Amino acid sequence: MFVGLLTTLVFLPAAAALIIALFLKEKRQVRVFAGIVAVAELVLSIVAFASYDTAEGGVQLVDRISDWIPALNAQYFLGLDGLNAPMVLLTGLLGACAIFVSWRVEHRVKEYFMWLLLLWTAVMGVFVALDFLLFFIFWEIELIPMYMLISMWGTGRPTYSAMKFVAFTFLGSAFMLVAILALYFATGTFDMIRITQELGFDTPYSRLIMPAAVTFFFFFAAFAVKLPIWPVHTWLPDAHTDAPTAVSVMLAGVLLKMGGYGILRVCLSIFPDVARDYGTPLAILAAFSILYGAVVTMRQTDLKRLVAYSSVSHMGFVLLGVTSVSAVGGGFATVGITGASVQMFTHGTITGLLFVLVGLVYEKVHTRHIPDITGLAVRVPFVAVSFVIAGLASLGLPGLSGFVAEIMIFLGAFKANPWPVAFAAFGVVLAAGYILWTLQRILFGPPSDRQEGLTDASWMERLPIVTLIIAIVVVGVYPAVITDVLDTALPNLINFRMP
C-alpha cells in the first residue's frame, strides 16, 4: 500500500530545503519560497487530518515498503490513526507559523530556513512513522537542526543551551534504544502496530528479555525528558530562552508533544498493564511537576523563561491524564486519556501563540525583562488583545481550548488518584496567578516613554496569530473536532486485557 500523501507531507520540507541549498541565492527568494512551501505543507496537513475517515477508524493513508531493510525486517511504514492525526495537524499549523514569524531573520537566511524546514520534516516523521526503527531515526535526526538553530541563531548562551538540549535527549534516547531492541528481540519486528497487538493484547510480556516494567520505564525515560517532567526539565527553560522565536514555537508547540505522543503510542499502548500498576506514583510525579512548574514560573522575570516554566506545569497535565488508565469502569480512562491528547494539541497552539507574541514583543521593545516592559496595551493594542486571549487560554478559561483538555484530565484521573489530582487542580489557581500578573505587568498600567513610536503588528505578523487564535477558539467551543478523531484510536488503546 502506498498512498503517498504522508510521504509527501514528511519530505516536502526537506525537499524544499534541498532546493534552497542548490538553487536559491537571494534572501527574499528564500523567504518567499519557504512561505509557499509552508502554506502547501499546512494545506497538506489539513487535508490529511480531514481525510481521516472516523467511521472506519484504524490506520489509514498508509505508505508502506515492507522490505525496506530486509535483513532487519525493518519497514518504511507511515500511517495515520486517531492518535497521530491531531499531531499532524498541529505540526502543520505550527511549522507554518514558525516559517512566517521568521520573516525578519537577517542572519544567514538561507541556512536558517534550510534547518527550519529539515526540523519540520523530522518532527512530522516522528508522528507518522509506525515502524520503530524509522521512528527512532526521525527522533534522532530532529536533534541536528535543533542544535544548529539554537547555537547559531540563538541569544544568551546558545551553545550551552543547545548542547544541554542534545545531551538530555541523547540520554533519554539511549534508554529508548535498549527498550526498542528488547521489543524487537521479543517479536522479531519493528512494526509498532503489530507489536502493540501482540504484546498489548494477546501474548504475555514473558517473551521480553527484560521485565516489562523495566522496558516501560526505559521508554518512559526518553519521553519524560521530552515532555518534560520534573526533575529532567531543566534543559527546557535554557533552550527556550536562548532559541530564536520560531524555534521556541516549534519546541514548545511540537517537540514537547513528541514526549506525550510517545507515552500514549508506546508506553500506554504496548504496556497498558504496567501503566495501570504504576498509576499512582506517576500521578504523584505529574501533580508535583504541575505544582512545581507553576510555583517556579511565579519567580521568572524573563518572559520566555516564564512561558517555558509554565510549559513544564502544563505538560504535567498530559501525564496526569494518562494515569486515569488505572481507573476501573465508568469510562474514566477514556475521558482522561482523551484529555491528555487534547491537552497536547491545545498546549501546542496556546504556547505556540504565546511564543509568537513574546517574540513580537521582544522585536519591538528589545527586551524580555518583565520589569522593563509596561503599558504595552496602549501602544500595540492588537498584540495586547492577542496576549490576553493567549493568557486566558493558558490559564484554562472555558470557551478556549485549554479548559476542555484540563477538565477532561481532571474528571478522568480523579477517580483513580483523587488526592494527587486534587493537588494538581490547585495548579489552575497558580496559573491564574502567574498569567494575570504577567499580563498586568507588561500590558497594563501607563505606557512607558521609552516605548514611544512602537507600531502594532503588521498584517504579515497578524496572520499566524489569528490562525492560532481561531484554532484555540474552535477547539474550545466545539471540541468534537479533535475528540471525534481521537475517539477512533482510544478505545483500542484502553480496552486492554482486564485483570
Added chain:
Amino acid sequence: MISESAAWAIFFLPIASFLIIGLVVRPFFNRFSKISAYLAILAIGGSLVLSSYALKSVLGHEEAIGWAAHEWFSLGGGEAFTFSIGIYMDSLTAIMLVVATSVSLMVQIYSMGYMKDDAGYARYFAIMSLFTASMIGLVMARNIVQLFVFWELVGVCSYLLIGFWYQRPSAAAAAKKAFIVTRIGDFGLLLAILYFFFNQDTFAAAGLNSLEIPDIHQAAVMGLIGTVALAWLAGGIFAGAIGKSAQVPLHTWLPDAMEGPTPVSALIHAATMVAAGVFLVARFFPVFSPDPHAGMTAAMTLVALVGGITAFGAATIGLVMHDIKRVLAYSTISQLGFMMLALGVGAYDAAIFHLFTHAFFKALLFLGSGSVNHAAGTFDMRYMGGLRKHMPWTYVTFLLGSLSLAGFPFFAGWWSKDEILAHAFNQGGVGLVVYGLGIVAAFMTAFYIFRVVHLTFHGEFRGGVEKKIADASAGVVRDGAVVTITADEESKRGEHVHLGESPVTMVLPMALLAVAAVVAGFIANPPFDLGVIQAHWFSHNLVMAQEPLLHFEEKAAGIEVGLATVASIVALAGILLSYWIYQAKGISTDRIAGAFPGLYRLLYRKYYIDELYEGGLVNRVFYRGLAFFAAGFDSRFVDGIVNMFGWTSRNLGRAMAQAQTGQVQVYGLGLSAGIILIVAAFIVWG
C-alpha cells in the same frame, strides 16, 4: 409556554451582540462606535422580553421545563461518556433571567450617558453583552460542567470590566485580584464537580448522569450519595459561592472591584457576578438539604454562619468608609451575607426574594453614586454635600433606594429582609445566633446608608474633586492620613466642578429602578391576593419548583407581625441615629472616633485582612518564601546536578586527555602494568 429555541435566544441575542461589536464594529467601524450601544441594548431588550415570557411560562408549573440535553462531544463512541449541554428552566432560572436582563438593560441605557466619549466605548458594550450572556448561560445551565463554563466566563468578564481602564495601575491590580480570589473559590467548585463524576458509576446504576443538575438533585434526595460525601460536595460548591459572592474570607476582591466604571459596579453588585454565588447554592439546594424536615445539616450550618458573620462584619466596615462606592460595596457584601444566611437556615425562597429586591435597589444606588460622581467628580463623601438642590432626580431616587435597603416598612427591601430574619428566628438554635447577627447588621445598614444620604445630599457642598486635589497637593491631613487622590480623580485634574443633574439617559434608568425598589417586594410577594396577582406567588412558585423533590412545607404563610415590628423599629432607629449625628449634629463624628480609636482604626483598615493576605500570605509566605525557595532549588540544586554531570565529564575527559601523550613508552608502561595486574589476580584468586 416558551419554546426551547426562544429560550436559547435569550442567551444568543447578547452573544450575537458581543460577536458583532467585537469582530465587526470595533475592528472595522470604530468611528461608528455609537452603534455598539444600540446593538447591545436591542439585544438585551429582546432577552428581557423573552425572559419575562419564560417566567410567565414556568409560573404554576410544578416541575422544571425539561428539554432534552444536546450532545456537546462524546467519547468512546458515546459509550464511555457524553458531555452534554441543555437548558434547565424552573422558576429559579426564570427569576434570575428576569433580574439579570432587566438590571443589565437599565445599566446599559445608563452607560450610554455615563461612558459617552470614552475611547473604549465599543469594547465596553461588547464585554457588557458577553457579561450578561454569561450570566444568562449560567442560570440556564442544565449540566454542571456547562454551568462551570459560564461561571468562569462571568468571572473573566468582570476581570475585563474591572480592569476596563487598564492604563490605571490600580484598575489592573483590582481586576487581577478579583479573578484570582474568586478562582480560589472556583477550585472548591471544581473539586465538587470532580467528586460528582467520581460517583458516576453509582449514578449510572440508577440511570442517572452525575453531571446533569436534575439528576444530581434526584441522587441527593434519594440518598444515592452518602451523608458525608454530600457534606463534602456541599462544601465544595459553597467554596465557589464564597468566592463569587464575596463572603468572608474571600470578600476582599469586591471593594477593590469598583475601580471599573460605575455602571459595571452596578451590574456586578446587583445582578451578575455576585448573585451567581447565591444562585449556585440555591441551584444545588438539595445537596445542602436533602431532607428539609431533618433540620439544618452541617453544610447548612456552615452556610448560615458564614452568611451571618459576613452580614455583620461587612456592615461594620461600611460604617466608616469615606468613599461612597466603598460603602455600597461593603453593603453588597453584607446583603449577600443575608442571602447566604437565609439559605443556611433553609429559607430558600426568602434568599432568592432578597436577591430579587436587592438587585433593583443596589443597582439604583450604584447608578446614583455614578450620577453623583458625574457632578462632583469624586466618590469621596468628605468632598460632597448639598447635592440635593443640584440634582433632585438623583436625590429622590437615591433616597428611595436607601429606604429600601434600610428596610423601611413596605419598601421592597423590608419585605425580603424581614422574611429572612423571621425564618432565622423560627429556625432556633444556630438560627437564633444568625438572627442576632442579622438584626444588628440591619441596624447598621440603616445607619450607614443614611450616613451616605446625609453626607452626599444634605448640608453644604464641600468642593468636590477640585477641592480634594487642592487638599492633596497641600498635604492636608484628614482622619489621620494625608489626603490622597485616586486614579479616577487624577483624570479630572484641571477640570472645574459644575454641579447639575445628569442627562436623561442616566436619570431614566434610575427612575425606573426606583419604582422597582419601592414596589418590587410587595408586588412579588403580596401577603394577600391582588386581583391578577396571587398572594405570595413568588415564594410559592420557588418553593413549588422544589416541592416534588423536597416536600417543602410553605412556612412563609404571612408576615409575622411581631418580628416585622422589631425589624422595622431597628431600621427606623438606625435612620434616626444617623439623622441625629450627621444632620442634627447631635454629636461630632470625631468625638465618636476619638472615643474608640482602636476600634475605629480596625474598621477603617478593614480588619487588616488585605494586609494579611497580600503582604503576609501572598508576598511573604508564598512569593518570597515558597516560590523563592522553589526557584532557587530549581536553578541551584536540580540544574546544579545537571551541570555537575557536565562539569565532571568535561574534566574527566580533560584528565584522560592528559594521558594521551603520544609517547609509546607511556602506553607500553600502562599495558605492562595491566598484564601484571591480571596475572596477579589469577594467581591470587585463580
